[in-house]
Amino acid sequence: DTGVSQDPRHKITKRGQNVTFRCDPISEHNRLYWYRQTLGQGPEFLTYFQNEAQLEKSRLLSDRFSAERPKGSFSTLEIQRTEQGDSAMYLCASSLLSGLLNTGELFFGEGSRLTVL
């Protein structure tokens, strides 16, 4: 297994367009998280899934954002009607709940960089 995989690595779009990012977690990891990172800041929590259930969403996640994990494996993050303020690195992370409870560790992907023109 090669770790958490995210696609695309970089997306350039025009304001008002919709974009979708995909995350493939480490297999058998039941927890999946989405974070957003802007320049000079640490990653900010957006939402997380336990298997296919979305358990928490940050208030940062406006109505234009939607995330799914339909079969408890891969996840998608869609941004509708993109705005320039959406430009950021979108990070996906996964973990086994049992591991999380022991160490709190998440395994991050390399991220998907969004540029909104």
Next chain:
Amino acid sequence: DQQVKQNSPSLSVQEGRISILNCDYTNSMFDYFLWYKKYPAEGPTFLISISSIKDKNEDGRFTVFLNKSAKHLSLHIVPSQPGDSAVYFCAATGSARQLTFGSGTQLTVLP
């Protein structure tokens, strides 16, 4: 409301010397504290963690100290190596196990 703060955006140290990175938090419900390292164009990678019931955890050249009364933790790297040059993020988590990150400290180890 920044619950996890790293007040030093950058730190430079000489190779072989000690690097000390600091982090403060405000939420007393956090029960695990972690350090992540991030290289450019890569995702953060886990370095070391500490439970709130401990005050020290050591892993090779890396040691994390936790002072609960001061709500402060620090990461010590001894000896520092040029390959340690990266952005270091402090993070904390509570029962929901969603990490709250600081803004990061860019460590530069000079040869």
